[in-house]
Structure formats: C-alpha cells, structure tokens
Amino acid sequence: MGLAESLPFVRTRVRRKLIICNRIDGHWGWYEFIAVLGGKVLPDPEKIGVSSDDLLKMYKAMVLTRVLDRYILRLQRMGKVALYAESLGEEAVEVGVTQALQPRDVVFPTYRELGIYLTRGVPVAEILDRMTCTVDDPLKGHEFAIFGDKRFNIVPAPTPVSTQIPLAVGYAMAAKLKGEKMVVLTIFGDGATSKGDFHEGLNFASVHKPPVVFVCRNNQYAISTHISKQTGSSTIAQKAVAYGLEGVRVDGNDVLAVYLTTKAAVDRIREGAPPVLIEALTYRMGAHTTSDDPKRYRTEDETQSWAKLDPVSRMRDYLISKGVMDEEADSVLRSEVEREVAAEVEKVLQKSGPDPLVIFEDVYSDPPWTVLEQMEELKRMIGIQRVVRR
C-alpha cells in the first residue's frame, strides 16, 4: 500500500491537483497531491488522529517561527545578523516534518529552517545567540544563518546545496549497523534536486535501504530560478521512481498534510521499510536571503496568489472552525509569542561577541603546528590592531 493510500481520511480531499507520471508499480497512473486542509469540508481532528495538544503545538511553532523570523530580518537590517534565509510562507513544511519525528531522530537540514529548530524545542535565546554570533553562540560565530546542536539532534547545514544528503544516508547506515531504531530526515530545496549529491544519495539509499526519509521543500525558486527551469520533470516526487523508491507529493502549505505524510513515512521506515522521498509543494514568500531582491524575477501578482494559501492562516482557520481554539486564545497566543521574542531580542543585543581566538578552534582535534603558530600570530596582532567584534 502506498503512503497516500495509508492516509484514507485525506484521499477524498486530495484531488485538488492531479499530476500524471510514471508510478512506482510500473504503469501510468496518478500522482496524488496529499492535502488535509484543502477541501470544502475539513476532517475533524479525531478523524485524522491528531490530538488537540499536537495541533496547538504545531500552530504555536508556526506562529513563533513567523514572529522570530521577522525579528531576525530586522536584526539583519540593523547590522546585527550577517545574512539570513527567511522562512516566510514555508513554516508548515519546517514544522510539519519535525513534528513527525521523535527526539532521537536526527535532522540534516538545509539553511532555511527556523521552524525545524523551534519545533525541536531550541530556545529562542539560543537561536538569537546563534544568528547574532554572541559570546554564547553555540557555533562560536563560525558561520551564518544555520543552527545545529547535538543535544537537539540537528546537524548544522552545509551551504553547498544537496551535500547533506549523502551524509544523512551514511548517518542512517551507521544507525542500522548499530541496531539503533532511529530515523534520519534530510530536507533540501528544489534546486538541490538538480545536483549530483541528490541523485548519488538517493541511489545509494535505494541499494542499502537505511532508515532515511528525504524531504524536498519545493518552494519553486532556487534564488531566481523557477522550478520550470530547474527540471523537465512535472514533479520532484517522481524522481524517486527511478531509484525504486516511493515518492509522494504533499501540499507544503498544509501543516497537517506534511505532518501526517511524514509521520506515516517515518513510522514505516522505523520498522524497516525502504527510504521515501516526500515533495512538499510550497512557495517562498520572502527573498532567498537578505541579499536577494525577488522583484527582479517574479511578479507581485504571483506572490499574492500564494498569500491566499498562507500556511499559518490556514491552520488558524482550521483550529477555530473545529473549536480547538477560539479567536481570543489565538490573540493571547500571538501577543505572548511577540512579547517573549521581543524580550529575548532585547537581551541578545546586550551581549558581546566571541573571543577572536575561536577562529582556530574546531579545525582539528589536535591542531597541526602550523595552525597553532598562526594562532600565536593572531594573538600578537590583537595587541597592535583594532579587532572588530560582531
């Protein structure tokens, strides 16, 4: 049974968009577009088997992601953040895939993942320390925009896209060899699927079948390059077929579709099923990064048409329509989140930056004499030059 069929409650609501491609069982068929928040009559929470606690947790994570995301952008404009890749419009993908995992599961993300960090429970203060590179930055100011921490089982992302994919496969192979019941999730953008490491990683995984799930957040743009210029395939999901793996496509602006599909995949993989490729179709509402201007390559009309599918609003409307929360609870939640983030931002602005000598830390376990000598050279220079901090 395919993943889409295993989610019977969404089957009646999936046919918002159907795409023809070659299915895994070898005959021409339909590629279903899994959506929960898509039809006129939405399923009750009991029917989809998601508790009110989990629904609210996902909603809160999306709201927090959106609010913190805006604050980090402002900090970048103030010169406190070097560069940032915003999550606006993609919160459902980040939150939905992460909610489907257990804490012991390991995530190999890309660089646009604020929702993953927050859903994993990383405190806002730590993320702000990271983005502004304070003295408490867990990654010591070595790189911008990304977050990673072994305590949260998040591996900091490489900027060269797709290169985390084979690493996730290897991590999962080691887990399998050691008999750990862990699932590894790697997430990457649509641009990454044009690169060799996507194909080499999926191909390797198709042979050795480690417990890994591949998620493509197809936000339709790799900086300025539209998905139509990225691939001749009509979906990313169908690329799994060539590797003998199952590929599914979900509404990436529908946090419940993302969560339920990922959870179904992860549950199966944990029991030994082969890897799965999930394509979450979404839209990057903001710029690629703080160095990008999307007006150069897409129209306001296009962006506005996607604003109607805003993932945070859709989840909010669902929760209110099903009586999981009311308008008042929502506004209380939003103001609490706003207050919490604003307070942490105030605090982080008071902090100093890391020691200059961290440049030389974390290069080797036992640094060669060349590195140690260069560290001494910098120490001497610090005495005689103005060192710019943060």
Add this chain to the structure above:
Amino acid sequence: MTVMTFAKAINDALRYEMRRDERVVVLGEDIGVNGGVFRCTEHLLAEFGPSRVIDTPLSESAIIGVAIGMAMNGLRPIAEIQFSDFIYGGFEQLVSNLAKVRYRSASHYFAPVVVRTPVGGGVRGGMYHSQSPEAYFAHTAGLKVIIPSTPSDAKGLLLSSIRNDDPVIFFEPKRLYHSMKEDVPEGEHTVPLGKARLVREGDDVSVITYGATVYDSLEAAERAAQEGVSVEVLDLRSLVPYDWDAISKSVKKTGRPVIVHEAPRTAGFGAEIAATIAEREIYSLEAPIIRVTGYDTPYPLVHERLYLPNPDRILEAVRRSIGQ
C-alpha cells in the same frame, strides 16, 4: 615480523583494526567480493560480512558523503576511492563537508574518516590512473594528508590514521603495492602522524621527498655517493602536518635542499616546503632551493619515465645544488 608487500601491509592493518574495533567499516567500489582492484581489502568480506565491508555504487561523492555520515554517527569508516584520479567526483564532499563538519558544528559533530586512495604513476596507467593530487587536500584546512612509502609505514600510519579523530586522506603510492616488500611487525604497530623518517643520512645535500620518489631519491643518493657527494634523504610521510623540525635540522646541516615529488611543480606541495625554508632557514642555505617534480602538464602516458622525477633528474639536481 612477516614479509609483506605494501598492499598486504594495508590489508593486514585493515584486518587487525577491524578485529580490534567493531566501529571500523570499509566501503568503496569493488572492495568486497573482488577484494579491491589492488587487493588491499582481500578476504575482509568473508571475515567481517557485508555490513562492515560495503560494496558501493560507482559514486565517489556518495562514498565519501556516506562515510562522513557514518563517522558522525560513531563509526570509523575507511572509504576507498579506487584511483585518486577519480577523487574529484567527491571533491565537494571532501572540502565542504569532511574538512568542515567539525568547524561548522563547533565540534558538536566530527568525522573521523580515512579516505584511502592509490596515488602516483609509473605503472603505465596514463592520464587517469597516475595522478598525484595531494596538494589540493593539503590546501584544505581540516584534513590531514598522509603518504607512506614502505609496507611498515603503510601499516603503522594507517592504524594511526584510523584512530585519529580527524579526517585523513591516505595516499598509497600504487607502484609500490606489489613491488615493495619488507618485514612488517605483526599485530599492533603504529607510526605517529606528522613525523618524517630519515631514510639516509648525508652531509652535503638534503633530498626532501615523499611517496614512491623516496626510492628514486635513494638511487640518486647512491650514485651521488660514488661521485663523492653525501646525500641525505628525508621521507616526509605526512604532509599535513609536516615535520618542520626534521626538515629544518637537515637543511641546517647541509644548506642544500632539493625537494622531490611526482605532482606538477606549480603550487605543488614542494612550493610550501620551499617557501617555509626560505622564510625560516634562508641564512642556512648554501645553494638555491631546487624542486624536481612532474611537469606542469597532464600526466603523459608514453613518456611517463621522462615526466617522473627519476634518479637521473634527481642526481642532476644534486649536482646543480653543489655547483657542478
């Protein structure tokens, strides 16, 4: 002690460490059933099974990337790249992930991977089975770069590399695999990384080299001795970190350094050594620093004997160094 070829010594080190440490796995193309195209992994599949001796797809980037992921999750993977001429398919993984995982994660994660790969020419291997790409990796912070030249060192340095917490690119001079044999200690035998080996003592000229050209240098030294010139030969064994103390000691003594490697000259590793000698030991010099290297061309097939730093070329450099 048992007489082993270079390839056998590698095989012995792998087996010894796989028995000793169950975290050690090997992966690569044709390394399982086939035992490796140079037979370095022979019989390992039978003893350790397919979950620790992994035949992979023909996919250099995935081999290295998967090895990195395995290492981050607590294993000690040894990835074999069949020829270092093919390592470029995995170059991005080597420089962007293997070399940087520790830095990017501020040591939350690290990747103790050993990438074993045959290097160098002299086997009529042509353009794509003869290259010496060590300088690319020596230039990349985060990697260690090792090139043994004897079976004993091959075993001892490989064991040290596997046990080291940093990633190591382990170059094996392929023309020595089956031509070079000697007594190798059985069982435990390690050689520290970063220490050169003084192969031959001399007073007049210091030949500083590594890999297969150690033997060409020795032959040149022998011939120089017949002409009354005393040549010291230093085998670096380790390029990152390299043993400056050993180089410095030798250059102080002779004042005449000749640097020998197979890789092309421009921006080769010899340039690093030459620059460091010039920075720190210029007042010890009695003659210009000379490099004897491969030429700045792709590796030629039919004239490889002319391209390689053969004993004639090294001897000529020694004579130039002493002003003959």
